[in-house]
Amino acid sequence: MGPNGGGKSTLVRLLNGLLVPDSGEVAVAGHDPVTEPFEVRKRTGVLFQNPENGLVAPFVEDDVAFGLENLGVPREEMRRRVAEAIRSVGLSGYERREPHTLSGGEKQRVALAGLLAVEPEVLLLDEPTSMLDAPGRREVLRRIGGLRRSKTVLHVTHHLEELLEADRVLVINGGRLVAEVEPGRLMADAALLEENRLVPPTVPRLAADLGLGSCRTPEDLAGAVLRRVWEGSGAEIR
Amino acid sequence: MRISLEDVWHVYSPGTAFETVALRGVSLSVEPGEVLGIVGGTGSGKSTLAAHLNLLLRPTSGRVLVDGRDALALRKSELRRRVGLVFQFPEQALFAPSVEEDVAFAPRQMGLGPEAVEERTAAALGVLGIAHLARRPTRALSGGEQRRAAIAGTLAMRPQVLVLDEPTAGLDPFSRRELLGVVRRLREEGTSVVLVSHDLDEVAEVSDRLCVMEGGAVRAEGTPEEVFYGELALAPTTVRVAARVRESAPGLGRPVSYDETLRSLRALIGG
Amino acid sequence: MAPGAGRGTGQFYPADSPLHALDPRAKILAVAALVVGLFLVDSVAGFLAVGAALLCLVQVSRVPPSTFLRLLRPVAVIVAFTALFQVAFVREGEVVFGLWVFQAHSEGLRLAAHLALRILLLVAAAALLTATTPPLSLSDGIEDLLSPLKRFRFPAHEIAMMMTIALRFIPTLHEEARKIIMAQAARGADFTEGGLIQRVRALVPVLVPLTVGAFRRADELAEAMESRGYRGGEGRTRYRELSFRGRDATALCIAVLIPVGGILL
Numbered sequence: 001m002g003p004n005g006g007g008k009s010t011l012v013r014l015l016n017g018l019l020v021p022d023s024g025e026v027a028v029a030g031h032d033p034v035t036e037p038f039e040v041r042k043r044t045g046v047l048f049q050n051p052e053n054g055l056v057a058p059f060v061e062d063d064v065a066f067g068l069e070n071l072g073v074p075r076e077e078m079r080r081r082v083a084e085a086i087r088s089v090g091l092s093g094y095e096r097r098e099p100h101t102l103s104g105g106e107k108q109r110v111a112l113a114g115l116l117a118v119e120p121e122v123l124l125l126d127e128p129t130s131m132l133d134a135p136g137r138r139e140v141l142r143r144i145g146g147l148r149r150s151k152t153v154l155h156v157t158h159h160l161e162e163l164l165e166a167d168r169v170l171v172i173n174g175g176r177l178v179a180e181v182e183p184g185r186l187m188a189d190a191a192l193l194e195e196n197r198l199v200p201p202t203v204p205r206l207a208a209d210l211g212l213g214s215c216r217t218p219e220d221l222a223g224a225v226l227r228r229v230w231e232g233s234g235a236e237i238r
Numbered sequence: 239m240r241i242s243l244e245d246v247w248h249v250y251s252p253g254t255a256f257e258t259v260a261l262r263g264v265s266l267s268v269e270p271g272e273v274l275g276i277v278g279g280t281g282s283g284k285s286t287l288a289a290h291l292n293l294l295l296r297p298t299s300g301r302v303l304v305d306g307r308d309a310l311a312l313r314k315s316e317l318r319r320r321v322g323l324v325f326q327f328p329e330q331a332l333f334a335p336s337v338e339e340d341v342a343f344a345p346r347q348m349g350l351g352p353e354a355v356e357e358r359t360a361a362a363l364g365v366l367g368i369a370h371l372a373r374r375p376t377r378a379l380s381g382g383e384q385r386r387a388a389i390a391g392t393l394a395m396r397p398q399v400l401v402l403d404e405p406t407a408g409l410d411p412f413s414r415r416e417l418l419g420v421v422r423r424l425r426e427e428g429t430s431v432v433l434v435s436h437d438l439d440e441v442a443e444v445s446d447r448l449c450v451m452e453g454g455a456v457r458a459e460g461t462p463e464e465v466f467y468g469e470l471a472l473a474p475t476t477v478r479v480a481a482r483v484r485e486s487a488p489g490l491g492r493p494v495s496y497d498e499t500l501r502s503l504r505a506l507i508g509g
Numbered sequence: 510m511a512p513g514a515g516r517g518t519g520q521f522y523p524a525d526s527p528l529h530a531l532d533p534r535a536k537i538l539a540v541a542a543l544v545v546g547l548f549l550v551d552s553v554a555g556f557l558a559v560g561a562a563l564l565c566l567v568q569v570s571r572v573p574p575s576t577f578l579r580l581l582r583p584v585a586v587i588v589a590f591t592a593l594f595q596v597a598f599v600r601e602g603e604v605v606f607g608l609w610v611f612q613a614h615s616e617g618l619r620l621a622a623h624l625a626l627r628i629l630l631l632v633a634a635a636a637l638l639t640a641t642t643p644p645l646s647l648s649d650g651i652e653d654l655l656s657p658l659k660r661f662r663f664p665a666h667e668i669a670m671m672m673t674i675a676l677r678f679i680p681t682l683h684e685e686a687r688k689i690i691m692a693q694a695a696r697g698a699d700f701t702e703g704g705l706i707q708r709v710r711a712l713v714p715v716l717v718p719l720t721v722g723a724f725r726r727a728d729e730l731a732e733a734m735e736s737r738g739y740r741g742g743e744g745r746t747r748y749r750e751l752s753f754r755g756r757d758a759t760a761l762c763i764a765v766l767i768p769v770g771g772i773l774l
Contacts, residue, residue: 004380004410016736038738046736053726054733058645058676065748070738072746082748100680103280114737131408133280133436158410199411202439202475202496209500210507218475222482228507229487294691315697323695330685331692333717343714347697377721391696 045115105136246300275445292321322397328388382413533650535757539764546768666742
């Protein structure tokens with residue numbers, strides 16, 4: 001996480017050789033993305049911000065196959081993996097659709113299927129939901145969430161609520177790593193949020209402003225408010 | 239000025255295999271000086287509706303009235319000047335080398351003299367909070383700054399009604415908050431704003447009145463309080479919290495915006 | 510949903526016909542044979558024979574004649590213009606009729622008829638190809654036919670890839686142009702008034718952002734392609750399979766016979 005222009009996208013591009021570091025070294029699964037880009041790209045998939053500009057082929061299934069074609073996968077296996085990847089993002093039946101007829105969320109899921117077909121170990125997500133409407137965003141997050149524990153996921157986002165389940169959060173600002181925290185701690189650290197132009201989601205923000213500890217859902221927060229009211233009035237907790 | 243739509247229908251590509259009915263008999267009005275939030279999902283017809291407010295799209299049937307007169311009777315250029323329409327991702331249409339030149343485009347098209355153009359450009363940049371970027375190349379701005387430059391480009395026409403279609407789409411939450419501040423400032427200065435959005439939390443913050451679109455028709459209309467507390471499935475996070483608390487503490491009232499909600503909850507806890 | 514969503518790209522007319530089922534390579538070669546043949550045909554009767562054969566093929570393709578005629582419309586102007594040009598400037602043979610300073614000679618009329626029919630039939634053959642072949646198969650077919658030239662460093666794969674990308678982005682750019690035109694119209698741009706120069710100037714606010722946008726898309730697309738392991742045609746496999754069967758060979762033979770018939774007439 002971090003403000004725009006802070007270096008998040010640059011970091012993603014250094015990780016798979018789209019950019020070359022001026023100094024220092026990058027290693028992905030033991031390979032240097034500069035000298036062995038192909039080895040690194042076989043093992044990593046990048047989901048970009050704007051799915052519109054990442055889809056190559058005029059039909060969904062051909063686009064999902066693109067990465068496999070590049071790897072030289074035989075046709076029979078390609079067919080199996082393309083069908084499987086399209087199913088895994090919930091787009092069965094969309095094989096012959098043209099990308100420009102899809103919604104933003106659907107395009108982003110096609111892009112995700114294209115990555116999953118290659119079976120990468122690492123997924124690099126560069127603000128994949130920022131151009132999407134609420135339902136599209138939910139659907140993409142659900143598919144990404146389903147990959148947890150089976151893949152390493154690096155998720156760049158502006159939306160703190162998308163990171164509530166993360167193991168670690170890195171805050172990047174001004175080209176530097178300024179913090180490494182647990183999501184819960186970040187949410188409660190008003191100064192750190194403010195310095196890095198981060199806006200906490202409504203529920204944790206209300207909870208913090210009311211001095212009520214950490215809450216995730218509106219129901220959690222309402223419960224916490226009511227408990228406080230009853231404590232204050234000395235009434236019994238129903 | 240007051241814009242009203244009377245039983246407006248809009249059909250795309252009528253009579254072909256691609257015929258799509260986008261609006262199904264929409265009637266609503268934009269009152270002088272208010273912020274009207276239009277919410278609805280993808281395909282609900284809200285963008286099509288927005289483009290009818292200055293007749294960039296014409297109704298297939300039904301009427302659009304401006305201060306009680308049929309808008310078709312007004313000159314096209316006059317109508318477009320009085321009702322400023324900012325589309326989704328408006329920064330895609332920036333074309334001049336510098337911010338101020340781009341913002342000056344619309345007032346120049348209106349045929350104003352150089353002084354008036356300059357004055358309006360400066361004023362619009364001021365409202366959007368980007369006066370310091372006037373001489374910068376448009377391509378050198380951040381996404382949020384480009385968005386504001388594009389909105390300034392429409393505001394420079396001094397419209398009486400400004401229609402913003404998904405003005406915060408694709409922006410980071412901090413830039414979103416800044417843009418909502420711009421909407422509040424415009425209302426203070428007496429400009430009506432029509433805010434088209436799928437984001438309930440953001441509409442809840444600034445709207446005086448709401449119109450909920452679904453399947454090309456108006457599903458609900460009223461103050462945010464009436465609409466949200468009338469149908470919790472449509473409600474933003476603040477209202478969902480408050481409604482849950484009200485089940486056990488009915489004295490809470492019906493707050494909508496973040497600040498109202500915080501204030502009421504504080505009062506409840508405190509006393 | 511955007512208006513026109515779900516519509517096929519370009520001139521392809523989806524239908525279930527024997528022509529649609531043919532291997533794109535057979536169809537491309539057939540059109541090539543027709544083109545060469547048409548340059549050898551030298552009589553109006555010959556042209557009409559080829560035209561009749563093409564009409565039969567249109568029938569077989571199940572493309573409605575009205576749709577097919579629409580595909581030909583854009584070239585009608587060119588055909589008419591070239592024909593007029595021939596009639597006006599060729600001064601051989603007898604004068605057939607005269608009108609003020611204008612005289613039509615027999616040779617001019619003959620050339621005009623030949624040229625008009627030739628262009629019309631060429632375009633009709635090409636239109637039949639694009640109407641019955643999905644664009645992606647077309648680019649696959651072209652890559653395959655050109656692949657022997659790879660030995661001479663001819664960029665067959667790159668050309669096919671460019672075609673694929675163009676097919677993918679034409680609708681996107683079309684939609685973007687529409688949006689930008691609307692946005693500038695909302696700011697008072699007027700594309701319908703004034704003389705030619707004013708109208709061209711009015712297009713600047715559309716063309717500049719459209720071009721800038723296209724370059725931005727190209728950058729992002731290049732990044733996405735690279736990050737997905739693209740490194741040119743080397744070592745690449747293909748998802749789509751082309752299979753040249755007996756019926757394709759038969760169809761090709763028939764296609765070669767059509768202009769031969771025309772030449773003999």
